[in-house]
Amino acid sequence: MPTIRDVAKRAGVGIATVSRVLNGSSQVRESTRQRVLDAIADLNYSPNQAARRLSSGKTFTIGVVSPFFTFPSFVERLTGIQDVLDESEYDLVLYSIRSTEQLQRRLRILIGENRVDGLIVLSLPFSERDLRTLKPDFPIVTVDNSPAWHYPSVVIDDVAGGALATRYLIEHGHRALGFVGDRTDSVFRFTSTERRLEGFRNALTEAGLEFRETWCWQGEHSQEAARQAAWRILQQPNRPSAIFAAMDTLAFGVLQAVREMGMRVPEDVAVIGFDDIAAAGYVNLTTVSQHLVESGRIAAQRMLDWLRSGEIERTPVQLPLKIVERATV
Amino acid sequence: MPTIRDVAKRAGVGIATVSRVLNGSSQVRESTRQRVLDAIADLNYSPNQAARRLSSGKTFTIGVVSPFFTFPSFVERLTGIQDVLDESEYDLVLYSIRSTEQLQRRLRILIGENRVDGLIVLSLPFSERDLRTLKPDFPIVTVDNSPAWHYPSVVIDDVAGGALATRYLIEHGHRALGFVGDRTDSVFRFTSTERRLEGFRNALTEAGLEFRETWCWQGEHSQEAARQAAWRILQQPNRPSAIFAAMDTLAFGVLQAVREMGMRVPEDVAVIGFDDIAAAGYVNLTTVSQHLVESGRIAAQRMLDWLRSGEIERTPVQLPLKIVERATV
């Protein structure tokens, strides 16, 4: 492999000049630049990344830290991030996390070892203070975390979203509403379901409707669990006419149960989800879109801005929510 | 940030010894090792990756090259890769590709610049010879490419898979079979649909059944296109009683059309897909599983083996296919 020294020799210049050409410095005469470029082409040279990184102290790498990478929503966010990073000079490295303790350790290592220039953290609450003492202004952008952070963030208003979905059902004539959601995760402490439920209750109260424990369920985050829950809820003689599922994946379980029970959607039971993952389109699920892909795109863009300008724009970006009307309400 | 020199000083040893401890060399006395470990802990030291990489000539990084990251199947493969890499000392870097020319260029750069120790290429045909002249034994593992490669690969038998799905329909009493698939991609030249169609025709011939052009369609890879195609196919007075969709995403479009037309699945029209992406479970689609996640896992494992042992196991791994019986046949 040719090195920068070979290029310098071939072009008849010093290595500093080659480096300047490589990095687009304007301090190089056009004729010299051309000679260097020719030499580079002749030798089929490309700079060694490890050396660049060591010398410049930058890694040209952005890390994405996400919970164990299995929910569709993370994947869609990742897609958005990938989209914008792909156009930049930064590499995208993926780190997946299995527990909150592991998260904190991982973050410290990533920052300490200088493995990445910046970190995008998806949906994972972490100790901000701990990190700040380590390196006060290490670039971190969070997505789907509390907006009260020291770091830039991209968020949605889950309470408003829950209310939005609920009101939509009410507007469509439903008066008996059920709720299906997962339980606050013991490992990661995701709390969006709680907040969506809060919105659900608010909207019910607002409309003078009753919140019934027996029409609601919270449990494991899986389609199967949601399916069984829906069975239980809908078997009651006095059953709800519509169900709000706190996430699309759960809504799929509900739909499955409804069909198994020989009822029709939306005539017998209406179902609305939350997230608008791609699969929601496949099954024609009416749901609340939270612009997942866009959230990733924005996060990546903010990271890039920060890295390039050195300036931090701390105000959180709050993404709008909207009902996607499809066939289940 | 403390460096290896600080650790050495604190522990009262030479930097070489610290390095040996860091890299688990057995040539260090236990008491010394302990002293070094203590110093590391005291200083909260972690080695600088860029320096390691430069000095050792390894990047501790594996690149995954995939087509523009939007089909569920790539994501699922990626999940498998992530799974196993996560347990290793290697980082996973994501590269997405928009065209075949870009692919070849990307590969050359990645290999030339020493940015990764190995590359896993998903579903993308590339010029093997070109790369081999560049660096003869650069570690590359391919997934879902032709098995005729010089490099280790993970593949499936699409022809057999097409036949498998078709025979399954026939066994369930269907005699009039339709086919919906995408057209060979102009950008990437994915050919699996063609091969699955070949299997379809083979199975038809084998069973003495007729292949009808008017029951078949090939076009754009999208749910919407598939939906429209299914409408056209099923509106004919003489319509097929079952449809084989070459990919699950297309099958979703077909299902949508069937429901829109007021017909029932599987009573009026049976549908079988191919791939078994996660969303297939959501909608209860009967399909051919090609073990997507597993394919990623195996590819990553083979890469790791290669990197660690230095030995290349060239025989392709062919994953089995199996029918996943759900509710649409």
Add this chain to the structure above:
DNA sequence: TCCCAAGATGGAAACGTTTCCAAGCGCCGT
């Protein structure tokens, strides 16, 4: 024609590891 500022250029240090090689040390056998 001369001088000076701004623009180009080159040399060398610095980045923080790994690893080669030489040397120190303790222990064993004779």
Add this chain to the structure above:
DNA sequence: ACGGCGCTTGGAAACGTTTCCATCTTGGGA
């Protein structure tokens, strides 16, 4: 008591860039 061997250890070179700083050019104004 001595020589030698093997296990430990340390110093220093090497990895290939970027960048500071000094030096050399060049062009324009007086």
